[in-house]
Amino acid sequence: EKYGLGREALPEEINAWTVEVFPDGKNLPEGSGSVADGEKIFGDNCAACHGDFAEGVDNWPKLAGGDGTLADKDPVKTVGSYWPYLSTVWDYAHRSMPFGNAQTLTVDETYAIVAYILYSNYLVDDDFVLTKDNFLDVEMPNADGFIVDNRDEVEVPKFSEAACMSDCKTDVQITKKATILDVTPDEGNGEDTAAADTSAETDTAQSDTAQTDTAEAPAQDAPAAAEEAKAEAAPAESLSADPELVAAGEKVFKKCKACHQVGDGAKNRVGPVLNGLIGRQAGTVDGFKYSSAMTQHGEDGLVWTEQTVEEYLADPKGYIPKNRMSFAGLKDPEDVKAVLAYIESQGG
Amino acid sequence: QPDPLITEVQPWASGWGDGVDATPYGLPIEFEDDVIRRNVGWLTADTISSINFTPIHALDGTITPTGCAFERHHSGAIELKKEDYRLMINGLVDKPLVFTYEDLERFPRENRTYFLECAANSGMEWAGAQLNGAQFTQGMIHNMQYSGIPLRTLLEEAGITNLGDQIKDKWVYAEGADASSNGRSIPLEKALDDCLVAIKANGEALRKEHGYPVRLVVPGWEGNMWVKWLRRLEVTDEAVQSREETSKYTDTLADGTSRKWTWVMDAKSVVTSPSPQMPIKHGKGPLVITGMAWSGRGHITKVDVSIDGGANWQEARLAEPGTDKAVSRFYLEIDWDGSEMLLQSRATDSTGYVQPTKDALRAIRGENSVYHNNGIQTWWVKENGESENVEVSS
CATH class of the missing domain: 2.60.40.650 (Immunoglobulin-like)
Structure with a gap:
């Protein structure tokens, strides 16, 4: 029975959303990218989380290495050691990366990034250029490493025997205890308090091994020069005095918080903490790995003020070429003002 | 010794309580404020792509209260208005279709109660006891009553009669509207069996964190396949082999080979x-x-x-x-x-x-x-x- 509901999808609409790439290369667009180009694009867009050599930063996924570890305790699962299809890498990078700025990579940039990830796994040489035409020639080391779920044959018969009800075993001993590890979060605030020195693996997309996030260095005191600049730059009345502006800024900050934290307990994430932003010399948050472009701008005297933040956010890549922030920017000065009000209200 | 709670007049037995306008949409009373979802910070690099845990230790009955039912996002919980919502069905169908939210409301719908369990529930316990609490060891589960349209109804609206008896070899690729898209390939037979396109859970609109306004319900199968913010269903010849069905949600055995397509959740x-x-x-x-x-x-x-x-x-x-x-x-x-x-x-x-x-x-x-x-x-x-x-x- 048909209800006659909905309307026919237009070809342009189908094309816009049908972006998945199949293992046989179906839906892969024409294009190409070299390892050399990929190294630069990866550095700008991916390295903040995945490391310059795709080795992974903190708990973010490792994309390279792990060769031959799958049968070990705590295998290292990367594109090189685990992923069976190259199409999946292309599809995911093009569709869902960079994290917080998805669907901004061009087709050629995606080819280049995939080429660089292959290079990082020693699967291609440094002069390799990945194209639609040679895509299927790349051999994935673990392509034959998968079997279809066989629980019905291997497990279900064994686990379908009548359950024992009495005298099922003797001498019951405790063999393992959770308190030895003590990695349970404190219930009071939902934050974990204990150091987790454990190798348990989780399913989570961003983590292959569970471990403590160690990057907790607080923002260092700003250099003297910046302190002076702060005194000069400080507006007569602080932006955060306006609660409506702060509230508007909190909404704008949603665009930022995928990568930046601010406030009590803020840590460096994909981007540096924004505590103490106004008046700070660019590129100086302790423990954060900046692009050389950002560090250089700071050393050349760039200090974050309402005006410089506004200029920067209007066109991040134009204002500081080769910096790592993969964010299109905030075009409306009112948005910048609001977000600064919010950041300031949080200790920025 | 007589109990003063009984022998003395208590303030609540004398004065007023709240009027009916005090909480137009209520939360549990303050004395229950520890019955909440909790996160295990060290599990993931960032809460935007992470999971939290239902406080199953403190609940009873079978229906999970929506406000404390666990969340799992791959790129954060997005805000998608009903007016901006579109569902496309394309691929090997007679006629590719686009539905609005209002279109979906006009199809006959069913009410069904199902559990949703993350495939990784108890995943931290493989090597031994690790976390102290039912919430943390088994809390990646919730159980809700869904109101939704059988996926079969929507696929038949787009037309699958052309497939004839090839149905058992075909797939439905489901993807969400968020940045992760979380695409998963589902055998067409399962899609036609008991899957729902849900528009309500526990009687009310889906919560943002559970895929408002529309999510897929794939009964008995791992939670990752219950695509949230469902935007597209494509009937295909083969599995897409997406990130979530190759690099993740596969099970590596002791010898290094890995099982894939391990969809069903065991008892x-x-x-x-x-x-x-x-x-x-x-x-x-x-x-x-x-x-x-x-x-x-x-x-x-x-x-x-x-x-x-x-x-x-x-x-x-x-x-x-x-x-x-x-x-x-x-x-x-x-x-x-x-x-x-x-x-x-x-x-x-x-x-x-x-x-x-x-x-x-x-x-x-x-x-x-x-x-x-x-x-x-x-x-x-x-x-x-x-x-x-x-x-x-x-």
Whole structure:
């Protein structure tokens, strides 16, 4: 029975959303990218989380290495050691990366990034250029490493025997205890308090091994020069005095918080903490790995003020070429003002 | 000694309570503010792509209150208005279609209660007991009543008669509108069997964190396939082999080979109270042992409870007859003598499958599986009523 509901999808609409790439290369667009180009694009867009050599930063996924570890305790699962299809890498990078700025990579940039990830796994040489035409020639080391779920044959018969009800075993001993590890979060605030020195693996997309996030260095005191600049730059009345502006800024900050934290307990994430932003010399948050472009701008005297933040956010890549922030920017000065009000209200 | 709570007039027996306008949409009373979802910070690099845990230790019955039902996002919970919502069905159909939210409301719909369990539930326990609390070891689950349109109805609207008997070889690729898209390939046979396109959960609009305004319901199968913010269903010849069905949600065995397409959630149970977050405070005497059980293959027919680490078992009481792919609540009332217990529960489902021990699972899969750990949980209840997550010899 048909209800006659909905309307026919237009070809342009189908094309816009049908972006998945199949293992046989179906839906892969024409294009190409070299390892050399990929190294630069990866550095700008991916390295903040995945490391310059795709080795992974903190708990973010490792994309390279792990060769031959799958049968070990705590295998290292990367594109090189685990992923069976190259199409999946292309599809995911093009569709869902960079994290917080998805669907901004061009087709050629995606080819280049995939080429660089292959290079990082020693699967291609440094002069390799990945194209639609040679895509299927790349051999994935673990392509034959998968079997279809066989629980019905291997497990279900064994686990379908009548359950024992009495005298099922003797001498019951405790063999393992959770308190030895003590990695349970404190219930009071939902934050974990204990150091987790454990190798348990989780399913989570961003983590292959569970471990403590160690990057907790607080923002260092700003250099003297910046302190002076702060005194000069400080507006007569602080932006955060306006609660409506702060509230508007909190909404704008949603665009930022995928990568930046601010406030009590803020840590460096994909981007540096924004505590103490106004008046700070660019590129100086302790423990954060900046692009050389950002560090250089700071050393050349760039200090974050309402005006410089506004200029920067209007066109991040134009204002500081080769910096790592993969964010299109905030075009409306009112948005910048609001977000600064919010950041300031949080200790920025 | 007379109880002053009885003999003296209390303020609440004399003055006013809140008027009816105090909370147009209510939260639990403040005294219950510890019954909340909790995150385990060290699991992930960032909460935007992470998971939290349902406070199953503090709940009873079978329906999970929506506000504390666990969340799992791959790129954060997005805000998508009904007016901006579009669902496309394309691929190997007679006529590709686009539906608005209002279109979906005009199809006949069903009400069904199902559990949703993350494939990684108990995943941190593969190598041994690690987290102290039913919430943390088994809380990646919720059980809700969904109102939705059978996926079969929508696929038939787009037309699949051209496929004839090829249906068993075809797939439906489902993807979400968020940045992760979380695309998953589902066999067309399953899509036509019992999947729903849900627009309500527990009687109200889906919560943002559960996929507002529309999510896919894939009964009995791992939660990752229940695509949230569902935007597209494409009928295909083959599986896409997306990130979530190759690099993740696959199970590496001891020899390094990995199982893929391990969709169904095996039968499982857990004692929710007493448990590490729910100590016995009343001393010896009458004690209610309770917990939950579920199976992705059918319904729960029996739950056994052991207080001696699996040497001897007693059949618990199911609060209601089990229903397919939904949580059952069990109770066992005992007269606790105040001595230590090694408390376990063991589920049996309508296919005859009996929940195995963790060691039995490890004997087949090794310790690197991450997902699909449905082994028997043990709580070591001490004389003071406090419990700890442990494992025992088999």
